Amino acid sequence: MSRHSLALPDLEAARRFGAALAPVLAAGDVIALSGDLGAGKTTLARAVLxxxxxxxxxxxxxxxxxxxxxxxxxxxxxxxxxxxxxxTPEDAVELGLDEAAGDAALLIEWPERLGDLMPPDRLWLTLTPTVDGGRRLTVDAPGAWDKRLASLFPVAE
Ligand SMILES: Nc1ncnc2c1ncn2[C@@H]1O[C@H](COP(=O)(O)OP(=O)(O)O)[C@@H](O)[C@H]1O
Ligand SMILES: [Mg+2]
Structure with missing residues (x-):
């Protein structure tokens, strides 16, 4: 596991992060978008899309x-x-998320709801509001993401 943190001070910064993540996304990837209501989860998903x-x-x-x-x-x-x-996490089974993960990338808001059903090799993004009206993005990545993270965070922190 590694953790990275970066400031997303405005919508343009969120758009840029989404634009950097999109090219490294592959089928089977699960991206957890965590944070309270209004944290900016949908905004990041839109930027990726x-x-x-x-x-x-x-x-x-x-x-x-x-x-x-x-x-x-x-x-x-x-x-x-x-x-x-x-x-309940079991309700997620009906949604077919595990079958989807075969050939699609999943962007999941409120990933906590999945409990133990969340795959361990997911990229976990947490958005937190900052006092200046922007957001802080924390990225928790399993080892499987190491190479791709290097393109997202080229400068070691
Ligand atoms: N990085 C950011 N900086 C400033 N405002 C943001 C940022 N990301 C999102 N917002 C704003 O926060 C509000 C809620 O965003 P949204 O993506 O709908 O949140 P969520 O999906 O987490 O509930 C929107 O008005 C959006 O413009
Ligand atoms: Mg949302």
Whole structure:
């Protein structure tokens, strides 16, 4: 496990991080987007989706729970998931998340709801508001992400 931290002072910084993450994403990746309501989880997911080739603004999956995106037009299939309304981790099985992980990348808001069903090799992003109105992004990455992290964080911290 390694941990990185970076400031996302505004929407443009969030867009840039999403644009840096998108090219290294591959099918089977699970990206956890953690943080309170309003932390900026959907904003980051939108930035990734836009960088993968989505032309319109991605809707928030708050009500639908899952929004799926095909490739093409995206570079790879993506499931954008918001588990806020999930009552038990077992309910996630019905959503088919584990089958989706075969050929899609998963962007999961409220990943805590999955409990032990969250795969251990996920990239875990935590967003926290800062006093200046921006966000701090903490990235917790398993070893499997080491090489790809080098392109996200080229300068050792
Ligand atoms: N890095 C950021 N800096 C400043 N404002 C942000 C940032 N990320 C998101 N926001 C703003 O925070 C609000 C909530 O963002 P959203 O992505 O919907 O949060 P969440 O999905 O975590 O509930 C939006 O108005 C968005 O413009
Ligand atoms: Mg959201």
């Amino acid at each position: 836009a960088a993968l080739g989505l032309d319109e603004e991605a809707p928030s999956p708050t009500f639908t729970i899952v929004q799926t995106y095909d490739a093409p037009p995206l570079r790879l299939p993506v499931w954008h998931v918001d588990l806020y309304r999930l009552e």
